[in-house]
Amino acid sequence: MNEETRPEPEFIVFDPQRFLGLDEMGLRVLSWRRLGRPDGPGLRQIRCEPDSHDARWCPSCGAYARVRSSWLRTLAHVPYGDDAVHLLVRVRRYECVPCSRSWSDDLEAVGAGRGVLSVPAVMWALRRVCLDSMTVSACARLLHVAWAVVDRAVREQGMLLLEQADRFSSVRAIGVDEHVWRHGAFGDRYVTVIVDLTPRCDGRPARLLDMVPGRSAQVLREWMQARGGEFTRRVGVVAMDAFAGWKQAVESVVPHAVEVIDPFxxxxxxxxxxxxxxxxxxxxxxxxxxxxxxxxxxxxxxxxxxxxxxxxxxxxxxxxxxxxxxxxxxxxx
Ligand SMILES: [Zn+2]
Incomplete structure (x- = not known):
């Protein structure tokens, strides 16, 4: 394409209401600012408030309540380009004068409990970590929050999704290995890591199925037995190292399976x-x-x-x- 026909890039105004999906979260933008160097990653702070008039009506007597007080709750939101986005949500406390009942804005749809991440930010972090193999610390840097915040959110949300999803129903080949998770004299130093190798048949990466404390024939035997007969009937290949304990477990629970020593x-x-x-x-x-x-x-x-x-x-x-x-x-x- 030559110079004349190339379209001029359009100037657009950053519209947080539209670009950050705040409509779906029921938030109304009041004002915003950007902190940081103009040519590097920065932090966009968006002041907003719940856009709901229903919250002002008293749930007990139906009277129109007054705003007694308000405070700011900071929520890290999905990053915008290289910029982290923090929502400074003005949460209002209402008071009904006739019946003296008081309540606050409901922010469950915006950020669960007392969490620091908005609901979309939790899903964003989960996708980055689980699907794009981004590290938790890289995620935390982009969101401009502490490492532990992302770690906890990803683990909690990940466990919820795991409980819903039936991750064992398609497993036909598993891989078993141990991992030293604690360097010390007391307690179990090992965890047994079980991965699903079935996706490898189509050239996709293997996925983690479970981690169980300990490293013995009993650990693997009990884990496989807990999955039920349907699972053990379906598993046809078990890849492992030359550890005798696992061989025993495989022979007792899935005797029909082919034992493979992995290339490593x-x-x-x-x-x-x-x-x-x-x-x-x-x-x-x-x-x-x-x-x-x-x-x-x-x-x-x-x-x-x-x-x-x-x-x-x-x-x-x-x-x-x-x-x-x-x-x-x-x-x-
Ligand atoms: Zn009332």
Whole structure:
């Protein structure tokens, strides 16, 4: 497109009422301002109030109430471009003069409980974290709130969605691994992590199914049994490392399933075996462990590197190593 036909970009006025979806939340914008450098991310503060006249009528006697007091509640809202958006909502307290009853504006549709995030902001954060793999701290930075605020909101809302969704009904292949979650002497140091590998069949990423404290045959057995017969009948593949406990559990609960050792652990086992053989050959040849300058020791990394990542130098090194008769065991390993 040449210069003449390119349309001029339009000048538009930032209209918070329209752009931030405040109509749906029942909020009316009073005024707004932007803080921060003009060329960098900033903070837009939107002063608004609930746009409801029904709240002024007394629920008991139906009289028209007066506003007794008001305060500002700050809610972090969905970011606008690079700018964080904070809603400063004026919450009013009403008082009915005839029956002296008092009540406040209902903000449940705007921000649940005493939460710091607006309802759309919670869903926005959940989407960023769960679907776009954004970190909680990056989310918190964009929303201009503390890390713990986003962490709590995402976990609470995520658990609600998990309870509603039937995440076990489509599972046909699972992966099991352990994770050290506490480095200490007391209590369970491990959690067993169970992922759903079924989406991998279509090239989509695997998804986390559950995490259970502990790492034993019993933990996995009880978890699988708790899912019910329908689940155990459907699971046909279980990927795991070479830990005997899981093998036992799988054999007792889902005996029909194919056990697979995942690629990471296959490589890990093979590498450990190669290193073991290298150490043995070193001791056989010199009667001590390898040190810098020993050919076997100097090749310790090249031996564990796959062919495609091995440079010309590494390949030549291995060739000279394998040329020695006593090192032929390494080629077999
Ligand atoms: Zn009243």
């Amino acid at each position: 652990h296959v490589v890990q086992l093979a590498a450990a075996r190669v290193t073991k053989v290298r150490c043995r050959l070193q001791r056989d040849a010199t009667g001590r462990r390898g040190v810098k300058g020993d050919r076997l020791y100097d090749c310790r990394r090249a031996l564990l590197t796959s062919d495609e990542y091995l440079g010309a130098r590494g390949r030549a090194r291995l060739m000279t190593l394998f040329a020695i008769q006593t090192n032929h065991d390494l080629m077999l390993a």
